[in-house]
Amino acid sequence: MVVLNRIYTRTGDDGTTALGTGERRPKYDLRVAAYGTVDETNAVIGVARLHTGAAPVLADMEAMLARVQNDLFDLGADLATPETGEDLGYEPLRIVASQVDRLERDIDTLNAGLKPLRSFVLPAGTPAAAHLHVARTVCRRAERLAVELSGTLGEFVAPEAMKYLNRLSDLLFVMSRVANARAAGEAGGEIAGDVLWVPAAGRGD
Numbered sequence: 001m002v003v004l005n006r007i008y009t010r011t012g013d014d015g016t017t018a019l020g021t022g023e024r025r026p027k028y029d030l031r032v033a034a035y036g037t038v039d040e041t042n043a044v045i046g047v048a049r050l051h052t053g054a055a056p057v058l059a060d061m062e063a064m065l066a067r068v069q070n071d072l073f074d075l076g077a078d079l080a081t082p083e084t085g086e087d088l089g090y091e092p093l094r095i096v097a098s099q100v101d102r103l104e105r106d107i108d109t110l111n112a113g114l115k116p117l118r119s120f121v122l123p124a125g126t127p128a129a130a131h132l133h134v135a136r137t138v139c140r141r142a143e144r145l146a147v148e149l150s151g152t153l154g155e156f157v158a159p160e161a162m163k164y165l166n167r168l169s170d171l172l173f174v175m176s177r178v179a180n181a182r183a184a185g186e187a188g189g190e191i192a193g194d195v196l197w198v199p200a201a202g203r204g205d
Contacts, residue, residue, distance in 0.1 A: 020081030021088060030149050034157075035079035037142035038165075042072040044135040045172075051128035052175075057182045058128060061175050064106050068168065071099055075161055079146065083156045095160045103167040110174045114181060117194070124195040125180035132179060136172035139165060 016024040017032055025032060049065050052058040077093040123133030143165035150157035177194060184193040 020077065020092060021084055021086075023082075030145065030152060031079060031082065031155065034142065034145040034149050035076045037138065037145055038072055038076045038079060041135060041139045041142050041168075042069055042076075044131070044138050045069055045072075048128060048131035048135050051126070051131060052179070055128065055179075055182075057185075058179060061110070061178065064171070064175075067102070068171075071095070071164070074099070075164055078158065078161050079149075083158075094158055095164045097160055100160055100163045100167055103164065103171050107167065107171050107174050110171075110178050114174070114177055117177075120197040121177065122195040122197055123176070125176070125193075126183045128179040129176040129183075132172050132176040136169050136176065139169040139172060143169065 012027065015027055017027050018024050019031070045065055045068060049062060049069075052062045052065060074093055075095050078095050081088070081092040123137070124130060143162065146157050146162050146165055149155050150162065180193045180195070
């Protein structure tokens with residue numbers, strides 16, 4: 001159980017922070033950047049939920065995002081506790097295959113109702129869609145950092161953790177399309193749905 005009696009401890013005043021193993025690292029350390037960006041992804045999803053939660057037509061996505069936010073705390077704990085081969089005195093929390101599988105099922109469920117894409121889409125449309133696109137790009141950044149960390153000598157990132165980030169960015173992309181498509185349906189077609197990229201459109205007058 002996590003108990004937070006004091007918010008400030010002063011232990012980080014020297015520019016370091018503690019990992020789950022007790023080891024202290026600089027706050028600019030790549031591992032800290034990776035799980036910090038997972039936290040950032042979680043916060044941006046929280047903003048997106050202001051819009052999915054306010055739209056009854058997006059109730060299924062709201063439930064999915066609530067579960068994802070909880071998973072992202074698991075993922076942060078995973079990344080914050082590197083494999084050392086030593087007994088930590090507790091079982092570290094790790095992302096498991098079933099959490100990745102759940103994302104894949106959610107992607108398939110939502111994508112089944114969408115028309116096939118024949119162009120890239122712009123990160124635009126409804127407020128829900130736009131914020132989901134922001135969450136997607138932050139998630140991609142977290143993934144890049146995790147991949148970089150996994151390729152760093154002496155570091156290890158579990159494959160399921162990287163798979164989770166990869167699938168999550170896909171889910172957020174599909175969710176942004178669903179948000180626009182359902183808004184278009186509710187508005188009787190007044191909203192266009194996907195905002196498509198038009199190559200070289202800015203070259204005109």
